[in-house]
């Protein structure tokens with residue numbers, strides 16, 4: 001504690017020296033700059049930048065047309081600024097139009113390029129679950145258990161899977177060659193993966209383009225186009241729920257479905273076309289809209305809150321994993337998140353309704369956790385008696401246990417967090433109750449007869 005204090009004093013001393021000299025310099029030019037910013041936007045394009053635009057307008061008109069609609073094109077940001085790289089870059093190539101010149105480009109553009117002009121957004125983004133954590137499920141050897149989940153348990157390499165045994169870990173050398181179609185068309189498009197490069201500096205093995213946490217050959221992380229699609233990079237688009245819906249949907253995290261059935265979604269669908277979506281950051285406030293979108297609650301500035309690209313910042317609970325706990329560490333700070341999220345609601349709701357909603361969420365988490373604890377206990381009993389199959393997918397009990405948390409349990413928790421009563425109950429708590437009763441029936445049978453039933457009678461698509 002004492003040490004920390006000393007360091008704090010030293011740091012602030014150093015800061016004040018810096019501020020002082022900074023202020024002196026500023027004061028020479030401007031009398032009062034406190035709280036103001038200076039930046040210079042250079043309009044117009046240099047000769048090299050113009051050649052990219054002119055040729056691509058003929059060869060790839062689609063790209064140029066959408067870039068022209070972007071605010072960045074008006075500020076003079078062009079193909080040249082985002083796509084040119086050093087010759088020494090592991091991603092350096094030349095397109096047809098550049099052969100014979102000393103200009104090198106890459107079709108890959110990560111958050112690192114954006115951070116030259118948007119350092120704040122990128123810094124926040126990199127702290128969120130959308131960055132490194134998102135692609136860890138596809139690319140991080142430390143999460144081998146998850147790789148097993150991807151390749152073995154969720155079917156991403158089942159047919160061609162020669163080397164991953166069901167109970168053991170991955171082979172140390174990594175994955176054997178196999179048909180990556182399921183992985184490349186699924187997991188990677190949402191989560192992202194490590195881009196693997198061929199000798200010509202182009203991506204191989206269907207590892208690019210990828211989802212939100214895509215990892216690039218130069219070590220940078222993050223694909224900003226998942227919410228701001230290229231080449232308009234629009235703030236208005238990212239504020240609409242459609243920007244999140246391409247990933248946050250379906251049986252295991254139906255956030256767009258939940259939103260659409262909530263009162264907030266009802267208002268967006270009924271009145272959204274009259275709302276204003278292009279106000280400046282931190283000045284997009286109630287009045288521009290009358291009900292929140294995903295962005296309003298999770299990212300945008302509203303009332304006292306400023307815009308953040310760290311979607312974990314306003315969350316209390318972890319509502320995706322097997323047991324729901326208050327967020328800590330890389331998953332965020334749940335105690336703080338709880339308070340921040342309430343600051344969103346109070347712009348449009350009274351304290352009573354806001355408190356009721358938080359209570360409903362806490363109680364839903366507690367109820368779900370009770371189901372999960374019961375399932376864990378049954379499983380432990382079965383394991384002790386040797387009554388579990390090694391292959392989870394041909395063992396009805398374990399298959400149901402997966403649906404309990406991954407499908408029905410997430411729907412109950414997320415439905416209740418975001419006010420979608422049909423998902424909270426009929427697709428959520430009701431089906432959890434059904435799944436749990438079936439698990440109990442299998443459990444009782446196995447304990448009574450001291451054997452595993454021959455054929456799993458679980459329909460895999462059952463609790464969809």
Ligand code: HEC
Nearest residue numbers: 053056063064067077078079082107108109110209225230
């Ligand atoms: C603000 C930065 C930015 C500007 C300006 C920009 N791009 Fe891009 N471009 C990107 C990003 C980001 C991607 C997606 C890269 C990824 O997924 O790794 C991309 C992807 C591409 C791709 C490859 C994807 C595909 O669909 O084939 C091409 C080609 C491309 N841009 C051409 C252009 C051209 C031509 C211009 C100028 C008219 C331009 N870009 C301007 C950021 C930019």
Ligand code: HEC
Nearest residue numbers: 051052055059079080083084095096097098103105106107
């Ligand atoms: C004279 C025409 C011409 C000029 C000038 C030109 N390009 Fe291209 N570019 C093309 C054509 C044609 C393609 C598609 C074929 C290919 O990939 O080589 C292409 C492809 C690309 C791609 C996608 C590469 C890939 O692997 O998919 C990017 C990115 C790109 N150009 C950026 C640029 C940038 C940045 C400049 C300016 C520094 C530029 N181009 C100048 C014609 C041109």
Ligand code: HEC
Nearest residue numbers: 071072075077081109113114116117224228233234235236
């Ligand atoms: C060379 C500097 C530069 C780079 C590199 C750059 N930007 Fe920008 N960006 C700007 C400027 C300047 C503006 C403000 C334009 C305006 O509002 O007139 C802007 C605005 C934006 C906006 C707000 C658009 C809106 O609708 O108001 C988004 C979103 C954005 N940039 C995303 C990106 C992304 C994503 C990347 C990387 C792929 C990127 N930028 C790279 C300079 C840059």
Ligand code: HEC
Nearest residue numbers: 129130133134190191211212226243244247294295298311
């Ligand atoms: C390209 C796919 C994609 C898009 C688009 C997307 N997300 Fe995500 N999001 C993910 C993935 C994948 C995760 C899980 C990350 C992980 O492994 O924890 C995630 C996680 C989250 C989380 C939980 C944070 C965590 O990881 O603990 C929130 C909140 C979230 N997203 C909100 C949003 C919002 C709001 C939008 C739209 C403005 C959005 N997302 C758009 C893919 C996406």
Ligand code: HEC
Nearest residue numbers: 133137146149150154156186187190246247248253319320
């Ligand atoms: C449609 C987009 C999409 C696809 C396809 C997808 N995911 Fe996800 N995944 C998400 C989103 C969004 C979340 C965040 C869910 C939440 O908050 O409940 C997530 C969460 C996860 C999590 C929990 C977060 C963490 O970091 O522990 C894991 C693990 C995961 N996905 C693995 C996979 C694997 C493996 C595949 C392919 C077999 C896959 N996902 C396919 C969108 C997707």
Ligand code: HEC
Nearest residue numbers: 111114118121122125224227238239281282295300301307
């Ligand atoms: C999960 C979706 C999502 C992703 C991923 C995302 N953005 Fe944004 N971005 C938004 C939303 C929503 C806004 C509007 C926030 C508001 O209402 O003020 C925004 C606004 C912006 C703005 C306008 C200024 C500001 O801070 O509001 C810039 C610049 C920007 N984003 C750059 C980026 C860059 C660079 C990346 C990649 C690191 C990125 N964004 C990734 C959703 C996203």
Ligand code: HEC
Nearest residue numbers: 244248255256259292293294297315316317318319320417
């Ligand atoms: C009215 C505000 C609000 C809106 C609108 C909203 N959310 Fe949420 N969201 C929440 C709250 C509250 C939670 C639970 C936070 C907590 O744990 O305290 C949550 C949780 C989540 C989670 C779960 C993270 C986890 O732990 O697994 C994801 C993912 C998510 N939201 C994405 C979205 C998406 C995508 C949309 C739009 C389709 C959306 N949200 C719309 C308020 C909102």
Ligand code: HEC
Nearest residue numbers: 263264286289290291292297341344345347348349357419
């Ligand atoms: C921009 C304003 C706005 C914000 C922010 C907002 N809401 Fe709402 N909310 C509304 C409106 C408007 C309604 C519809 C009221 C009606 O049914 O007539 C509504 C309805 C609801 C309902 C349905 C019950 C009812 O009152 O009709 C719940 C539950 C709810 N909001 C919870 C929340 C929570 C929790 C938050 C914060 C995480 C939040 N809202 C943030 C505007 C907002």
